[in-house]
Amino acid sequence: MDVRSQVSMLFHLDKCIGCHTCSIACKNIWTDRKGAEYMWWNNVETKPGTGYPTKWEDQDIYKGGWEKNGKSVSLKGSGKLKGLVNIFHNPHLPVIDDYYEPWTYKYSDLIEAPAQDDQPTARPISLITGKPIEIKAGPNWDDDLSGTPDYARKDPNLQNLSPAEQEAMFQLEKMAFFYLPRICNHCLNPACVASCPSGAIYKRGEDGVVLINQKVCRAWRMCVTACPYKKSYYNWSTGKSEKCILCYPRIESGIAPACMHSCVGRIRYLGVMLYDADRINEVASADINNLVNSQLDIILDPFDEDVIASAKENGVADSTIKAAQDSPVYKFVKEWGIALPLHPEFRTLPMLFYVPPMLPVMASLSEQRNKEQLDKLDPIAKKWDDDWLYDTSTEELWGTIEEARFPLQYMANLFSAGDTCKIKDIMKKLMAVRIHRRDKTVGDLDKENVKKTLKDVNLSTDEADDIYYLTSLAKFDDRFVIPPAHREQAIEMIENTGDVKGSSGFGFIEKPARGI
Amino acid sequence: MDLLNNFLFIALPYVALTVFLIGTIYRYKGTKFKFSSLSSQFLEGKKLFWGSVPFHYGIMVLFFGHLIAFLLPDVILSWNSSPLRLMILEVSAFIFGLSALVGMFNLLLRRKTNPRIEMLTTKMDLLIELILLVQIFFGLWIAYEYRWGSSWFASVMSPYLKSIFTLNPQIDAVSSMPWVIKIHVSLAYVILLLIPFTRLVHLLVFPLSYLWRPYQKVIWYWNRKKIRDPKTLWNVTRSKNN
Numbered sequence: 001m002d003v004r005s006q007v008s009m010l011f012h013l014d015k016c017i018g019c020h021t022c023s024i025a026c027k028n029i030w031t032d033r034k035g036a037e038y039m040w041w042n043n044v045e046t047k048p049g050t051g052y053p054t055k056w057e058d059q060d061i062y063k064g065g066w067e068k069n070g071k072s073v074s075l076k077g078s079g080k081l082k083g084l085v086n087i088f089h090n091p092h093l094p095v096i097d098d099y100y101e102p103w104t105y106k107y108s109d110l111i112e113a114p115a116q117d118d119q120p121t122a123r124p125i126s127l128i129t130g131k132p133i134e135i136k137a138g139p140n141w142d143d144d145l146s147g148t149p150d151y152a153r154k155d156p157n158l159q160n161l162s163p164a165e166q167e168a169m170f171q172l173e174k175m176a177f178f179y180l181p182r183i184c185n186h187c188l189n190p191a192c193v194a195s196c197p198s199g200a201i202y203k204r205g206e207d208g209v210v211l212i213n214q215k216v217c218r219a220w221r222m223c224v225t226a227c228p229y230k231k232s233y234y235n236w237s238t239g240k241s242e243k244c245i246l247c248y249p250r251i252e253s254g255i256a257p258a259c260m261h262s263c264v265g266r267i268r269y270l271g272v273m274l275y276d277a278d279r280i281n282e283v284a285s286a287d288i289n290n291l292v293n294s295q296l297d298i299i300l301d302p303f304d305e306d307v308i309a310s311a312k313e314n315g316v317a318d319s320t321i322k323a324a325q326d327s328p329v330y331k332f333v334k335e336w337g338i339a340l341p342l343h344p345e346f347r348t349l350p351m352l353f354y355v356p357p358m359l360p361v362m363a364s365l366s367e368q369r370n371k372e373q374l375d376k377l378d379p380i381a382k383k384w385d386d387d388w389l390y391d392t393s394t395e396e397l398w399g400t401i402e403e404a405r406f407p408l409q410y411m412a413n414l415f416s417a418g419d420t421c422k423i424k425d426i427m428k429k430l431m432a433v434r435i436h437r438r439d440k441t442v443g444d445l446d447k448e449n450v451k452k453t454l455k456d457v458n459l460s461t462d463e464a465d466d467i468y469y470l471t472s473l474a475k476f477d478d479r480f481v482i483p484p485a486h487r488e489q490a491i492e493m494i495e496n497t498g499d500v501k502g503s504s505g506f507g508f509i510e511k512p513a514r515g516i
Numbered sequence: 517m518d519l520l521n522n523f524l525f526i527a528l529p530y531v532a533l534t535v536f537l538i539g540t541i542y543r544y545k546g547t548k549f550k551f552s553s554l555s556s557q558f559l560e561g562k563k564l565f566w567g568s569v570p571f572h573y574g575i576m577v578l579f580f581g582h583l584i585a586f587l588l589p590d591v592i593l594s595w596n597s598s599p600l601r602l603m604i605l606e607v608s609a610f611i612f613g614l615s616a617l618v619g620m621f622n623l624l625l626r627r628k629t630n631p632r633i634e635m636l637t638t639k640m641d642l643l644i645e646l647i648l649l650v651q652i653f654f655g656l657w658i659a660y661e662y663r664w665g666s667s668w669f670a671s672v673m674s675p676y677l678k679s680i681f682t683l684n685p686q687i688d689a690v691s692s693m694p695w696v697i698k699i700h701v702s703l704a705y706v707i708l709l710l711i712p713f714t715r716l717v718h719l720l721v722f723p724l725s726y727l728w729r730p731y732q733k734v735i736w737y738w739n740r741k742k743i744r745d746p747k748t749l750w751n752v753t754r755s756k757n758n
Contacts (some may be wrong), residue, residue, distance in 0.1 A: 194731035197723035205736035515550035
């Protein structure tokens with residue numbers, strides 16, 4: 001057992017309101033620079049939708065991630081042989097048009113235009129060429145556009161949904177969508193690290209943050225292809241790749257990353273997970289049916305005596321072990337089992353977990369024309385003036401999940417490598433917590449029924465209350481349990497103390513100018 | 517004439533070698549951030565294929581061809597002892613030369629016609645690409661006009677280059693060469709000299725070590741076991757990430 005610690009993340013999708021505050025916080029701090037204008041280390045996508053860059057999930061196009069190759073895994077679009085053969089021209093590299101061409105407006109025209117009959121306008125100017133451009137795409141170009149033929153219907157996750165299911169998803173009255181915020185997953189088996197010919201990308205041993213050493217990056221651009229989440233971005237101006245750094249200077253000083261700190265819906269959680277590094281290869285090459293389970297299995301119980309002993313042996317600080325025991329992410333993922341990684345089938349072992357959204361699934365509108373049918377429904381079911389029913393009844397609880405207007409298969413394609421049972425289990429748990437809380441606060445439900453729903457999903461009332469607390473009431477310190485970086489070492493994480501004595505800040509000592 | 521020959525074949529190679537060595541070491545140590553292939557594929561991918569791929573594969577074969585002829589002239593001479601094998605060598609080298617020429621031309625064309633790429637183009641990029649284009653063109657000219665290059669390179673150029681590296685330059689043979697060959701040789705020195713001032717530095721950091729390193733890379737900033745060891749003193753070592 002080779003115990004390492006990983007700062008891992010959890011996003012509760014039911015709480016995401018799609019406000020993009022996280023994206024702006026990140027952009028203002030890290031990517032508001034030349035060559036980085038198009039980058040969104042944190043972005044929020046509307047699902048169903050094609051995402052950013054367009055259709056990033058379709059690995060037939062981008063060849064990202066690992067694929068199972070006999071008993072082991074190999075990189076899909078890069079790797080030692082493929083990478084070096086294609087080093088002069090990477091056939092799978094997205095170009096900037098797959099994201100969007102960054103632009104600004106020529107505001108000076110508004111005040112400097114000569115007197116004329118027409119109102120002067122500020123024309124869009126490309127931030128690359130400085131010439132006027134026709135805007136074809138931009139940040140969040142498909143925001144809230146569920147149902148549109150150009151975006152939602154081209155979502156790669158619709159692949160194994162039947163045509164009828166797809167049609168049902170996109171009927172105007174029944175259409176639903178949810179938001180999917182994404183940052184770098186700081187994977188345990190990162191494809192970007194493996195694909196970098198220069199060896200510029202590395203995973204920090206202490207906290208598992210994946211970083212690109214800007215001085216070693218030589219623009220071979222294989223990481224952009226290899227990352228199946230397309231979270232490694234190529235800076236066309238400096239000729240270096242860049243990616244989310246999980247705000248490591250903030251984490252080292254005990255502050256939550258900017259995207260998480262600024263999150264309006266408080267959907268984000270951050271905490272330490274201990275994992276067994278010896279098993280990475282075995283887990284990454286697990287059978288597709290067993291992929292999710294084995295990825296969750298690699299995470300160790302921080303209360304286990306053996307785990308604690310081997311962690312200490314490995315030099316994991318006591319404070320980190322304590323943080324792992326208090327980790328909200330561990331609770332969601334392992335204790336309660338209501339969170340899953342995004343696209344585990346890419347086999348990178350992502351360490352960012354999502355609580356799947358229940359609302360678009362559960363908010364199933366069914367047409368109730370039959371009086372008998374109406375009478376059979378639980379009295380708590382909300383009855384609309386017309387024949388439509390917003391069905392939240394407990395009697396039909398487990399039934400409505402399967403007849404949801406958002407097919408479970410779609411969620412399963414996102415979070416569980418196509419396994420609908422996993423999603424169904426989680427939906428049941430989330431619903432059971434709601435029923436339990438409704439019983440506690442409103443008290444209009446049949447007690448036996450409430451007990452039965454909790455028993456069905458194997459949750460005690462205490463656990464249900466804990467889930468409710470951490471979901472709805474959690475304070476800042478409950479949501480972000482950041483392991484102390486140990487002040488005496490925090491500076492060394494960036495630079496040697498002796499070297500930076502007397503200097504201020506961090507980052508580039510030399511100007512990050514393009515090579516000569 | 518002697519003065520020019522002395523300059524081109526004695527002074528220039530030593531100046532070029534010195535500038536190349538000092539320049540690249542200085543740049544690698546001092547401005548490591550700027551060591552990059554500066555790929556522009558992200559802004560334009562399709563035309564790059566028809567430039568970069570034929571150019572790089574062509575120039576690589578030609579470079580190693582010249583290198584082998586310089587280091588192992590006997591091998592080349594014995595290979596060339598049969599006319600058929602000589603023809604195979606010369607024709608295939610010529611094809612790779614054409615590939616490099618077409619590739620370089622396409623790269624220059626792309627650089628001048630695509631507004632995005634033009635924005636990223638520096639004067640040195642244009643200079644080095646023009647020199648390379650001329651150099652490849654002269655190489656092809658020589659291969660066609662002064663046959664058979666692989667044989668006379670081994671018997672004339674190799675001894676001259678060796679004499680340069682043994683600090684005892686013998687330029688009699690190379691001085692009597694036609695002017696086309698003289699220009700080709702001098703331009704080679706100019707390219708060597710320009711390497712530290714251009715994007716050509718990327719060929720010095722070709723990532724061959726990728727072939728034998730493990731795929732995953734984990735860096736610990738500090739050996740915590742060592743820190744916690746009460747028996748040792750505070751151990752001043754550089755952090756491993758920089």
